[in-house]
Amino acid sequence: MANVFIAYILWLVGGGVGLHHFYLGRDRQAFIWWATFGGCFGAGWFRDLWRIPEYIFAANKDEGYIKDFLHKRTCYKSPPFCPVRFCGELVLGWSFGILARLCVPEENAYEGIGWLICVIVPPCAVALGVHVVANVKPQKATYVWPLLGAMCGIPWIVNDTANIHYSAVLSAVFVNWQGKEWNPEVGNNRGFCRRFFSLTFCCLLYSSIWGVAIYQTASITTKEGEEIPLREAIPNFFKSPAWAEMKQSFKELYEFYQVHGFEKLWEELVEKLDPTGEANAYKVLKVTDNASEKEIKASYKKLAKQWHPDKHTDPQKKAEAQEKFMEIQQAYEILSKISHKRMRMNKKDREEEKIMIE
Template sequence: MAHIMIAYVLWLVGGWSGLHHFYLGRDRQAFIWWSTFGGCFGLGWFRDLWRIPEYIFAANRDIGYMREFSYKRKNYKHPPFNTVRFVGQIVLGWAFGALVRLCITEENAYRGLGWLFCVAVPPCAVALGVHLVANVQPERASFQWPLIGALCGMVWLIYDTGSLHYSAIISAIFVNWKGKEWNPEVGNNRGFCKRLFTLVFCCLLYSTLWGVVIYQNASITTKDGEEVPLREAIPNFFNSPAWAEMKESLKELYKFYQVHGFEKLWEEIVEKLDPTGEANAYKVLNLTDDATEKEIKARYRNLVKEWHPDKQKDPSKKAEAQEKFMEIQRAYEILSKIQSKRMRQNKKDRRKEEDYDQMNRGRWKKDEF
């Protein structure tokens, strides 16, 4: 039995992801809310504020709700037209179609089979989105009518592969005109594990499509202002020295885990991330982490003399020297602060040890008497 207080708590906490709909057995609606950030960017979530009691009655198969539902099925052969559901069909159908369309770049859209992909596949995704909204309880619809309507919109896609709104509108018209009927199965009688697996699989598939879109269309801007497509930058990263160092770090962490276990692993990960900048400072000064204070000062003085901007005769290298000079100074300041803190901490530790020794000596003298 579904409880209204639990439903409202889930609505408040995880309403944007459709958590309350999953609790009430409305899995399709939960996926729609999750994929559209709360039902078209929070509009559906806000509407649920006064719709949840009706959903509770349906989930619990309330006698009054079932009597009213039977009356509607007898007096209306097909469910009446619903503006909110119709708009939702258009929005989700267009969103699914646009997502699939973006999986292929403009460069490849008119090469070989790319054009066929842009014209034939997005309407199928549009039909899927329309069909998904059309099957939200208490209604259901077959897939053929939204598919036929979406394929009719291919006429516009031939001239403009981005004109998916025509397919979404025609598909929604077709499913409301011919495809929908009442769903006699009120509630959800499937097992929890099966429902959860299905929902997670659909979410992963949807997220994968978004990953493909980002991979194909996103770009990275370098410090020179050059935009590098992400699909080119990622392979370059895996061939870079940074990735080689990262692989070695991961191997070292795994070996550390085998010896020390999970308890000390987090401390080692934090150390590898170098939050204080100590490791990078040693790298800038070209020193190892066991360098003494004298060695750090000597290296700092030599590098400052070498990279001082006033000693650069070539004007084109002055900017580079200035940047390097500032980097050396920052590295030395970081190491100086860290060493000062450690010296103060060591003094405190020594004092504590001395006080502890004095206390023990006093106790031993009392024991002798």
């Protein structure tokens, strides 16, 4: 039996990802909330504040709820039009369509097979999104009508493959016009494990498609202002010296673990991560990690003089010099603080040693 107190607790702590809906057996709605950040960026989550009692009655198959539901089915041949559900169909349908469109790189979207995919696949994705919302209880719908509506938006997509919104509107209109009917099932009769794995699979699939979309369409801007597609940047990264160094570091850590065990490995890992910034500071000042304070100071003065912004008149070079100069100053400050801290600790240890001897 679903409990109203637990439902509200789950709404409060995990409502943004639909946790309370999963608890109440409303798996489709849980997925919608997860995929749209709390039901259209929190709007649905807030609305659930006063909708949860009705969901509790449905989950518990309350006699009064069932009686009222049967009365509605008698009065209305099909579920009445609901503006909130219609907006949900638009949002999820549009987001599914945009996601499908983003999986095709921009340079391939206007010719050949890429163009054909951009014309055919997004309407199917739109229809799927509308279909998911249209099947949230107490109603259900077939996939045919939202698909027919989405396909009616193809003329606009042919003209511009980014015109997904026409398909979303028409798909939602069609499913509300002819595609919906009452769902006689009250509550959720499926087992917990089946529900959990089904929902997890859908979430992972949706996340994977977003990963493909980001990989295909995202880009990285270099300091020269050149945009490099992410799908080119990632393979290049795996060929870069940085990746080679990272692999070598992991190899060394694994070998270290085999010899010294996990405790020593953790200490080594912390040292490799350089949380204090000490290793990077040595690198910036171009000195070794066993350099004396005198050597560090001399290197700092030399580099600060070399990179002082006042030596440059060109605005771009002056900005670069300013950035480098600040980095050098920060590195010197880090090493100075670490040095003074170690000196204080050594002094304290010597004093404690002296007290113990006395």
